[in-house]
Amino acid sequence: MLILDVLSPLLLLSILLPGYGCRAADIPEDTTSEFSVRLYHRLQAAGGQDNIIFSPLSVAVALGMVELGARGASLEEIRQAVGFSHLLPGVEFSLLQNLTTALTDDDTHYVIRFANSLFLQEGVTFNPEFLHLMKKYFRADVETVDFSESSAVADQINNWVENHTESKIRALLSAEDFSSVTRLTLVNAVYFRGSWKNQFRPENTRTFSFSKDDGSEVQTLMMYQQGDFYYGEFSDGSQEAGGVYQVLEMPYEGEDMSMMIVLPRQEVPLASLEPIIKAPLLEEWANNVKRQKVEVYLPRFKVEQKIDLRNTLQDLGIKNIFTNDADLSAMTDGKDLYIGKAVQKAYLEVTEEGAEGAVGSGMIALTRTLVLYPQVMADHPFFFVIRNRRTGSILFMGRVMTPEVIEPSDHDFDSM
Structure with a gap:
């Protein structure tokens, strides 16, 4: 989420969770891919060996809500950074509205819910046109609170967030995030739940060794299936990314949403691949993977x-x-507002069903099988995006450096 503070502090919270899928009608292509990739590289540079998960679309929506209230240099910097400067002023709000509306169509095969809310300081007058546009473009609810009652406000907003994220994001804020000079809190919650088009069978899930980039190994639960997916092998033409790497796109039900996994060779650390990730390359992967039978681990x-x-x-x-x-x-009317904080919290769980799914039992050690089809063995760090295949909107972007670790003490663990 994004948290905004102000001279009279303002909080903007943008929250995103995934689960399973969505559908797009005749809507314009998302133009924020470059912004998404630049965000990832900044997080990657500061992330060491940590997992990364964030929502580019959620950040864009949160910044869009701020942009509605901005003027001058404050407005232009957002437009330039997010990728809206080539659009006529104001067109980006319709774009964000159309993208989010398409994702939440009732006819979709999965659940994506966007929920926006404004928490305003009692007694402060806000521009009626600003409030009108927030409702028009972002369907934002408006509530008044007394930010000097910081504990009560934190509880109220945390409950709102929890209710809109299937209780996946809890205790987002604390009383210390507010004070008597806070004037506005903007909250953007996004929840996604989708099932794989081709689900993994829980009985095929086994314990397996996952090799981390620091040379160590951990035991994890490895899902397996042989199915029809979009697959391709790519090379950057040099040794920068370690030569050839694999791209696997796995659709959710309905096929509008998918998870794309980018996997370097076993002996190549993900850090060697990450520098080549650019917005045009995301498009190249999407356009060039071909549907075929693949063995997926x-x-x-x-x-x-x-x-x-x-x-x-x-x-x-x-x-x-x-x-x-x-x-x-x-x-x-005043000019005492500024943004003191910008925070996002994102959650993603990937299981046999897609997200929030089944647990296998009776685990036994899994070994590599005879290769009859292309094989994607994600037993080492990989990059991923969850995106809308029609618009290019990136709901999640991140990397897995360490998956869910199974300790030897776990009752269903068999050591390798």
Whole structure:
């Protein structure tokens, strides 16, 4: 989530969770891919050997809500960084509205819910046009609170977040996040739950060794299936990415949403592949994977991360809104608002069903089988995106450096 503070602090929270899928009608292509990749590289540079999970679309929506209230340099920096500068002013709001509406179509085969809310300080007058546009483009609910009652406000907002994320994100904020000078909190919650089009059978899940990039190994639950997926082998033409690497795209039910997994060779650390990831390459992968039968070994994993985005967004050129020079005067007549914090918390769980799924029992050691088809063995770190295949919207982006670890003491563990 994004948290915004102000001279009269303002909090913007953007939360995203996944689970299973969505459908897009005739809507424009998402133009924020470059912004998504730049965000990833900033997080990767600071992430060491940690897992990464964040939602580019959720960040874009949260910044869109801020942009509605921004003017001058504050407005232009957001447009430039997110990738809206080539659009006529204001068109980006319709774009975000259309993208999110398409994802939440009632006819979809999965669940994606966007929920936006404004928590306003009692007694402060906000621009009626700003409130109108927030409802129009982001369907934002509006509630008034007394931020000086910081504990009560934290509980109220945390309950709101929990209710809109199937209780996956809890205790997002604390009383310390608010004070008597807080004026506005913007909350954006996104929940995604989808089932694989081709589900893994829980009885095929086995314990398996996962080789981390630091040379150590952990035991994890490895899912297995042989099925029809979109698959391709790519090379950057040099040894930068270790030569050839694999791309596997696994659709969720309905096929509008998918998870794309990018896997370097066994002996190549993910850090060698990450520098080549660029927005045009995401498009190249999507356009060139071909449907074929593939043997897939994929670990069950759960990734949760709370990211302080303030420094990251400043590195990407969004600086003005975090200073006393911020111009958020389209929100209220005064010019004392600025953004003090920017935070996102995201959660992703991948199981046999897709997300939040079944648990296998009677685990035994799994070994590699005779290769009859292309084989994707994700027993070492990999990069992933969950995206809408029609619009290119990236719901999640991240990497798995360490999957769900099974300890030898677990009752269903058989050591290798």
